[in-house]
Amino acid sequence: MDAKKILIAVDASENAARAVGYVADLLAGSSGFAVTILYIERPPNRDLFADEASWIEAGQAQELRIRTFLQQAKTTLTGRGLAPQSVTIAYVPHCQSPVNDAAAECSLGTSIARDILQFQQRGDFGTLVIGRRGVSRAEEFLFGSVTTKVTHLAKDCTVWVVQ
Amino acid sequence: MSNAYEILSRYDPEFPRKRAGRLLTDTTEFMNIQYGDVIELDGTYFLVLRDEKERSFGVEDPKYWVKRCRELHTGERKILKLVFYEKFPVSLGSMEIECFRSPRKEARILDLVRGDGRFMQGYSRDDAAGNNVRVLDVVQGELLSLAIDRLEADHKTYFFELLPDILDKFAEACRAIGFLHRHGENHGDIRRDHLWIEQGTGNYVWIDFDYTYEFRESPFGLDIFGLGNLLLFLVGKKFCTTFNIPRPGFDGLADVPLEPGDFTLLFRNRLANLRKVYPYVPRTLNNVLMHFSSASEVFYPSVDELLEELLPCIDEIRRRRINT
Incomplete structure (x- = not known):
């Protein structure tokens, strides 16, 4: 694994923004790094919507928010001196995405953490950066935590958890 | 048959004429569906008997979207769950999560568990307005x-x-x-x-x-x-x-x-x-x-x-x- 290949796994949360900001500060003015900002799509739960149209509408709103976030994240990194060509955005759609066509690489949605790690392994990323929000243990038990699972399952790479 | 009375007099001649309500093919206004109304669903008639009630702490809480019915053709007791898109917070001790009622989810599970005695049994049909109505067997x-x-x-x-x-x-x-x-x-x-x-x-x-929530x-x-x-x-x-x-x-x-x-x-x-x-x-x-x-x-x-x-x-x- 190449430690200078850095993967930042994000959603559109403040914690993800902090993780991006941390990498930007750390690498400011450095060269030789390649940074990928990764988002694994988690569409709104289809069962929560009365009809297909309202589900698609919610999916579109979410996608717009995420894509805006990803662009802002890239701007944050390049704004601190990283070369634009060394910063890549990766958006992995859900396999049943309401807004994105089926792609060769898609997420089944069963575990975002496993999807992140699969992307990291395939891309030979030696450093994985992820934000963490302070969840209670109860919440972590009941709903799980992507960050916790990533730190438990990650192999052959360094994981930076930004809180 | 064009009205509830005609249907009731064919399937249940003893049913008092003055209690016969409306014949409904659209269940959207479930609050107004009451005893004596007949719901037609995909050619099957259900006489509405009452609203289902949830009992807790000795208090009965009516569930207006859940109707106790009798399938007129067979005479079997059925429960009809009508569409009610409810979103509500559920307290789990110190935590609160947002829950939703999803007819679609329940209908899918009914299909999945058909014939499996570990689950309530039933099926779903869309009414004339496209509402997903679940027709449930009463668990004895x-x-x-x-x-x-x-x-x-x-x-x-x-x-x-x-x-x-x-x-x-x-x-x-x-x-x-x-x-x-x-x-x-x-x-x-x-x-x-x-x-x-x-x-x-x-x-x-x-x-x-039918309960669901945003997965994590x-x-x-x-x-x-x-x-x-x-x-x-x-x-x-x-x-x-x-x-x-x-x-x-x-x-x-x-x-x-x-x-x-x-x-x-x-x-x-x-x-x-x-x-x-x-x-x-x-x-x-x-x-x-x-x-x-x-x-x-x-x-x-x-x-x-x-x-x-x-x-x-x-x-x-x-x-x-x-x-x-």
């Missing part, structure tokens, strides 16, 4: 929790004589939930009100699958926590709480020091460490219960892992019964 029997509550045995007798058989059936109910999980579904609202004992077979039957990294965690709560109820023959333990009628040790870590993760007055008040609870079983306590560092990630540790405990209780 009673709530498991009420049946347990009614048992007159003291806790020790209950624990050694009755609990092993109860836990065998509970384990099957857990496997049923595991079946849902393997198919990417969850129950969504596992609690005492949603597990029945079927009359005749004594089998445990899950009802009501562990989509089945809430179901597993619900199973843990039910297990605590079954092992204790009730929930042992800071309220009932000090009371004179409590049938276990009441003068033991209890610490915050002895109570459940979410319900801080509900005891998980039952061995403290019932010392004959084997350590292995108590260890399973303690996975749901606030002191636990690990949580069961799957129903299979819960069962892997629970099943040997049932045999252990049986062996101890023989030895005692």
